[in-house]
Amino acid sequence: DQQVKQNSPSLSVQEGRISILNCDYTNSMFDYFLWYKKYPAEGPTFLISISSIKDKNEDGRFTVFLNKSAKHLSLHIVPSQPGDSAVYFCAALDTAGGGADGLTFGKGTHLIIQP
């Protein structure tokens, strides 16, 4: 039972264009969401996060949007650069639960930026 779903295993985007990665969740107790970026043979690197009290958070080229009613979030990268090619994981946290279960991750989306 996947509580965090990333339905696109891969996404190909042209350099300079916008990359949009999507994530859906089912557990209404999740109140904090994070995006991690992962290169092969390395651990995930934190990218950006958003609390459920917000609907948007922006950091440079990265913006995360949260639609609580739809239980949907998305990561926008603009403009996309070759170094953005990686696997992106969406993760969710139930902070009221004390974080004991840690982060719940989706399966990831492999973003490929084409020159």
Add this chain to the structure above:
Amino acid sequence: DTGVSQDPRHKITKRGQNVTFRCDPISEHNRLYWYRQTLGQGPEFLTYFQNEAQLEKSRLLSDRFSAERPKGSFSTLEIQRTEQGDSAMYLCASFWTGRTEAFFGQGTRLTVV
């Protein structure tokens, strides 16, 4: 380097052997997590320490797995009688209570042959 470090980076072992991995978290972080990632999947929670206390264990953690965090500093994850299904990337993450961003180590890639 003050990030999370894991040792070894790679481990190849024969089925039935025991293996032990080490994680050194960021020094001021009191929470430490172990995750396992297999191909095509996201990281899956295994177990969690707050300081030296192991507070939560996933159903994924069979009795062949044991984790410790003596003195609330580094942690070890031991797998006894390894099986081919144990082949995976084992990730350690740490963060400070009250914060939500977990910082990951580079992982230990285990291959059981």
